[in-house]
Amino acid sequence: MKAKVEPKKERYRKRIIALSILIPVAIAALFGIRIEGYDTSFLPPIYATINGITALLLVTAVVAVKNGKRRLHERLMKTCIALSCMFLALYLVYHSTSESTPFGGEGFLRYLYYFVLVTHILLSIGVIPMVLFTFVRALSGDFARHRAIARYTFPLWLYVAASGVVVYIMISPYYG
Numbered sequence: 001m002k003a004k005v006e007p008k009k010e011r012y013r014k015r016i017i018a019l020s021i022l023i024p025v026a027i028a029a030l031f032g033i034r035i036e037g038y039d040t041s042f043l044p045p046i047y048a049t050i051n052g053i054t055a056l057l058l059v060t061a062v063v064a065v066k067n068g069k070r071r072l073h074e075r076l077m078k079t080c081i082a083l084s085c086m087f088l089a090l091y092l093v094y095h096s097t098s099e100s101t102p103f104g105g106e107g108f109l110r111y112l113y114y115f116v117l118v119t120h121i122l123l124s125i126g127v128i129p130m131v132l133f134t135f136v137r138a139l140s141g142d143f144a145r146h147r148a149i150a151r152y153t154f155p156l157w158l159y160v161a162a163s164g165v166v167v168y169i170m171i172s173p174y175y176g
Contacts, residue, residue: 012136013133016129016132016133016136017129019128019129019132020125020128020129020132023088023128024125024128026092027091027092027095030092030095030096031095031100033096034096034097034099035096035097036097038097039097040093040094040097040098041098041175041176043090043091043093043094044094044168044172044175045168045172046090047086047087047090047091047094047164047168048164048165048168048169050083050086050087050090051087051161051162051164051165051168052161052162052165053083054080054083054084054087054157054161055158055161055162055165057076057079057080057083058076058080058154058157058158058161059158060076061073061076061077061080062154064076074138077135077138080157081131081135084131084161087164101171101174101175101176102174103117103170103171103174104173104174105170105174109170112170113167113170113171116163116166116167116170117167119159119163120159120160120163120164120166120167123156123159123160123163124160124164126156127153127156127157127160130149130152130153130156130157131153131157133149133153134146134149134150134153137149138150
């Protein structure tokens with residue numbers, strides 16, 4: 001019986017690894033593509049709001065599971081994953097139709113902005129497989145391994161969601 005379960009887990013592992021590589025590569029590739037003729041300037045505040053909602057729901061989900069509300073936790077986490085997918089879609093649409101906005105701040109704020117931006121980008125790449133592995137472990141009922149990785153996934157995902165809002169707030173005065 002165990003032989004049947006392991007190949008299924010292996011298949012998910014391979015898919016998660018493939019997605020974890022494909023998503024950042026696609027994002028990087030799309031930064032080199034510019035589709036003209038569309039005004040998507042309204043999108044950054046929308047996807048920043050999605051990041052903010054995701055951060056709030058992540059905290060709410062952790063509180064829910066700590067209070068024994070497993071079903072609520074599951075619903076909130078699925079919502080967070082859906083919001084993250086929506087964010088990604090809107091982010092890709094915006095950056096494939098608009099030029100990147102340079103940060104115009106100076107001094108300490110400039111260093112702070114780039115620190116938050118770089119850590120946000122690097123951790124957003126790393127959190128993809130962590131979220132997916134955490135999710136698959138929960139779906140498969142492997143709660144011991146789910147909790148073991150979730151203890152690291154949660155703070156990283158929370159940082160990525162919250163820092164996305166901070167990046168937006170810091171760069172929003174410089175949008176054209």
